[in-house]
Structure formats: structure tokens, C-alpha cells
Amino acid sequence: MEHIVFEIGLAIGLIALGGLISARLRFSVIPLYILVGMAVGPHAFHWGAIDLRFIHSAELIDVLGRIGVLFLLFYLGLEFSVGRLLKSGKNIAVGGTIYIAINFTLGMLFGWISGFPLEEILVIAGITTISSSAIVAKVLVDLKRTANPETEMILGIIMFEDVFLAVYLSILSGLILSGSTSLGGVLLSAAVSLGFMLAVLIIGRKAVPLLNKYLNIKSNEIFLLVIFAALFIIAGFSEKLHVAEAIGALLVGLVLAETQHRKRIESLIIPFRDFFGAIFFFGFGLTIDPTSLFTKETVFLSLGAVIVTLIGNFVAGMLAGRTAGLTPKSSTNIGLTIVSRGEFSIIVANLGKAGGLLAVLQPFAALYVLILAILGPLLTKETKLVYRALNKIFKWELPKRSVPDQ
Template sequence: MNYIVFEIGVAIALIALSGLLSAKLRFSVIPFYILVGMAVGPHSFSWWHIDLRFISSAPLIEFLGRIGVLFLLFYLGLEFSVGRLVKSGRSIVVGGTIYILINFTLGLLFGYVAGLPLLELLVVAGITTISSSAIVAKVLVDLKRTANPETEMILGIIMFEDVFLAIYISVVSGLVLSGSTSIGGIALSALIALGFMLFVLIAGRKAVPLLNRLLNIRSNELFMLVIFAVLFIIAGFSETIHVAEAIGALLVGLVLAETEHMKRIEHLILPFRDFFGAIFFFSFGLTIDPLSLGGAVWLSLAAVALTLAGNFAAGMWAGRTAGLSPKASVNIGLTIVARGEFSIIMANLAKAGGLLPVIQPFAALYVLILAVIGPLLTKETKLIYGGLERVLGLFGWRRGKNLPEKAASQDL
């Protein structure tokens, strides 16, 4: 007999204990959620002859985790706005192109040096290129950096990555699953994804006066139901046209941030963001088999080192093109280091296509390491920047040199 309610209750208790422990240690809570999920996941072992593995409830917890991603990105969109995004349009395109160019090229070179066959090489390059929207959103909110000037670039890179992901998954899935792909189909998929994003942003901004009237609802219950309906419908529809559901949630948040009801939405959504966001990271831990990680240790460590270097270089370059300070540029590179849900999607594609079995443990260990150290690096950006400035002179950049006063003085 399955005791799903009891299992979920225990899961929430473990998540709460992890949060308390991280608060006691003054440490990022995300790694704790992931590690405790690994410890009690379907692939783990029994503890002291007591089976605490979450097996029957794992699919439901995974679904709750997907909801967590939606709330994380939706809330991040509320903290931003379409207006800020439009003003930063050019720098976002330039920054996103720089980020993809550097990290995707390094991913291809890494797979080639590792001696991987062509299909495995393409999958690994996808795994190492796309950052985790959920972890990035969580870190930005937890560290209260949503108002920082570089946050526009970070969000822009996330959205740019999703356009790239829509194209890339179309290509790789065609090669891996069917052995062929249509250039016309790839182009159509990319145009649909880009068109959908632009339509939601432009139409949503035009509809702000109408939304202000429609959302003038006294009852908090009805108000919240309307917001949830819009969020889930738009996010769900975006997934049907090969745009990540998380980006659909972000778009809804960006639009609603322009309305006069933004503060009310933010207040009501906050508990859902915290609860379901925690479940997302726990559910990710449930998917990792600890015993399968040993054979991919060195491969994963090498990829992590390459990713750190690539992200730092991309952040510095993108930040400089946008006129941001060196501190803000370092923050860009370190904030988007974490890898997560999109990397796992690529790894699952490799499994479905019958590619080398090492891809799965490689992706799991690689994602886990970066999910742990990514938030840590972001939290200590100021310390890291100070060290780099002293040791390397930060490639010739100096505090306040040839930079706007606001950017130069930004304290991260």
C-alpha cells in the first residue's frame, strides 16, 4: 500500500530541517535541499535497515518541483519589468550572444578532447552551456539583488539561452532520436519561440490598462485564482511550442510587473514561491543516483573548471559591452554558473537515444557540483572581485575608470 501523503509529509519535514541547518551554518540552502534529496531518493539505500526512500511519491514530488520553477521565475519577473527589459534590449542580445558563443564553443572543445563521438559531443556541449533558471532566480531573490543594474543582463541572458535551447534541442533531438533533421523545421521552431516571447512582452505591455481593470478584484481568493490561471496557462502553452515553461512564467511576471497590482501579487505569491521552490531542489536530488557518480568524477571536474572559466570570461565581456562596472561584470559571470534543469533535459535525451551511459552520471555530478558552488560564488562576489583586483589587476580595469558613476559605485 502506498502512503503518498505520509511520504510527502516526511519530505517536507526533511526540507524544513535542511533549511534550519543551513540557517544555523549561515550557508546557502540550495545544496542542502539537493543533498537530502539524494540521500532519500529512489536510487539511494536504506538507512539502518529502515527504508526512507521516496519511491511511490517521487513522480508527484517531481511535479510539485516543476511548479516551484514556475513560481521562482514568475516572482523574478515581478521584481523586474518589461520596461527595464526593453531599455536593455541591445545589451541583452549582445550579452546573450557572447555568453552562448564562449560556453558552447568550450563545450564542443571539451567533448572533442574527451574523445566523445559526435552525438555525445553535441549533448555534452548542451549540458555545459545552459545555466539553471531556477537556481539563478533563487539566488537573485535570496541575496536581494533583483534591483542591481547587472540583473537586467542576467535575466536577458537567461531568456536568450532559452531561444538557443529551443533551436538546439530541435537539432540534437532530430539527430539523436531519428538520425536526421529538417533545416526548415529547425528554423520554424526558432521563429515560433522568439515570436511567442516578443508577442507576450509587446501585447502584455499594451494590455496593461486592461489588466489593471480586470484585476481589480476585492476577494484575495478570486484574485489569486485568476493570477494562477494566467500563470499556468501561459507557462503550459509555452511548453507546447518548445519554449521552456519556466520562461513562460518569467514572461507573465514581467508583464504583470507593469500593472498597479504588482505589490499585491508579490505579497500573495511569496509563500508559494518559497514552498514550491524548496521542493524543486529536493526533487532534483531525488533524481540523482549516488552510486553512478564514481565513473564520471574526473570528466565532471574538468567540465566544472572549464565552465567557471567560460562564465567568468563571458560575464566580464558582456558586462563591459553594457557599460557595467567590473564588480557588476564579475557578478554576471558568477551568478549564471549554476547548471540544473536544462542540463538534465539534455542528459535524458541522450538516455532516450541510447548514447553512451556515462552521459547520465556525468550530467548529474556536473550539475550537483555547480548547484553547490554556484550560489556560494555568487554570495562571495565582492570577496572574489577584491582578490582578482589585487592579484590580476582585473585585466587592466580599475574602480571607477571610464565608467558611469552609478555602475562604478555599485556595491555587490
């Protein structure tokens, strides 16, 4: 622990360097943060006495990264509102079901075609189904798309995925770790997750007048302490109920977005969002072992899964968007924005490792996540180009004819 402050300082310096390079190249900053983390992680290459690996501070950086995810999702919730989300409840339920059904089915088929046993197939399907809340939140905020018409569907799918994840992990843990699972336990887990989300949204909305009154605090210091206490307590409590802590943070943001203090909270929270969010992606890179990524089996498996995910996300995004009455362009944005995979895929892969499944699952998940963590933000940034190219094939919208001068 004697070098931990120095390592944290170096980490922040490397993150800043990645940000400067990204700004100079006009390139998405997320992939650079991840790659920098990989280059200095505990698994990175080193030469004798020259050892630049981050070992002592890795656990602390992981905790700081988890805080970063909370701030990213909290801010995303602030940019939205409970009212808009509840009004779109039916569309979100339909869109979320479409998204999960298509991607999970394709993941199962991919695992089966690749010749894996049933338990490994279930793990692969989980890895390829759940998108990264942190990356999606970062991209939406960076590209200033929080007010776009498709954003409520994107947020709804993220929350719907969390309910699915609670059920899925319950089933998978029972099959892999204990060899059995209880239907009652699975249904209870799903009901608790969904009930908690709805309770926070409904009670929070009813409590807006009280929040307006009691958050009228002059001191910014005390005001932030109150906001942070609410954020961390509710996010932590949600994790105890097997709802992702990031979703708890999103719910807090959605509730506070209804108050008259939203603008003040946003202005004060942005530095924390940017700082801790950057540390999350750097810390994510630290967890990836570069030496295990490039075997023939891992590479082909990962590339195949990436192709399947791109196809599944595009089709699911189009169908979910069209059922909600969105334009083909907005529907394309849905599929491309949530294509990134991240923290949840790694959790599922680690569950497979704990159950003694095939060793290839972890390096496969790491490379698959890395590719989509890089490709996802790039595709989201260039949705206009992607849409124009696809529109030439599918003819969703005819080119506008110019009116001749009279």
C-alpha cells in the same frame, strides 16, 4: 499510493530540517535541499527492512517541483519590468550571443579533447552551456539583487538561452533520434520561440491599463485564482510551443510587474514561491543516483567540465557586461550568478540516453550539475571576495587613496 501523504509529510519535514541547518550554519540552502533529496531518493542506499527511500511520492514531488520553478521565475519577473528589458534588447542580444558562443565552443572542445564521438560531444556541449533558471532565480531573490544593474543582463541571457535551447534540441533530436534534421524545422522552432516571447512582452505591455482595471478584485481568494490561472495557462501554452514553461512564467511576471497590482501580487505569492521552490530542489535531489557518481571516469570528466564552465562563465560575463557598459564588478556578478547548472542539463543528458549514446553521459551530468548547484550559489554569495581577489590580478580598479587631513 497508500503512504503518499505520509511521504509528502516526511519530505516537507526533511526540507524544513535542511532549512534550519542552513540558517544555523549561514550556508546557502539550495545545496542542502539537493543533498537531503539525494539521501532519501529512489536510488539511495537502504538496509533490508530499513528503507527510507521516497518511491511512492517521487512523481508527485516532481510535479510540485515544476510548480516551484514556475513560482520562482514568476516572482523574479515581478521584481523586474518589461520596459527595462525591452530598452536593453540590443545589449541582451549581444551579451546572450557572447555567452552562448563562448560556453558552447568550450563545451565542444572539452568533449573533443576528452575523446568522445561527435554526437556525445554535442550532448556534452549542451549540458555545459545552459544555466539553471530555477537556481539563478532563487539566488537573485535570496540575495536581494533583483534591482542590481546587472540583473537585466542576467534575465536577458536566461531568455536568450531558451531560444538557443529550442534550436539546439531540435538539431540534437534530429541527429540522435532520427539521424537527420530539417533546417526549415530548426528555423521555424527558433522563430516560434522568439516570436512568442516578444508577443507576450509587447501585447502584455499594451494591455496594462486593462489589467489595472480588471485585476481590481477585492477578494484575495478570487484575485489569486485569476493570477494563478494566467500563470499556469500561459506557462503551459509556452511549453506547447517548445518554449520552457519557466520562461512563460517569467514573461507573465514581467507583464504584471507593469501594473499597479504588483505589490499585492508579490505579498501574496511569496509563501507559494518559498514552499514550492524548496520542494523543487529537494525533488531535483531525488533524481540523482549517488551510486553512479563516483567512478574514476565520471569524477574526472565532471571536475574538468566544472573548471571549463567556471572559466567560460567568467570570460563571457565580463565581455557581456562590458559591452553593456557595466562595471567590472557588475560584470563579474553576471558570470558568477549564472554559473549554476540544473534542470536543462539533465534534460539534455536524458536525450543522449534515449538516443543510445555512451552510458557515462548521465552520471557525468548528474555529478557536474550537483557540483555547480552547490558551488554556484556560494560563488554568487561571495562575489565581493571573488572580485577583490581578481582585481588584485587584473587591476580593473585602482584602490582609492585616502585624502590627508588639512
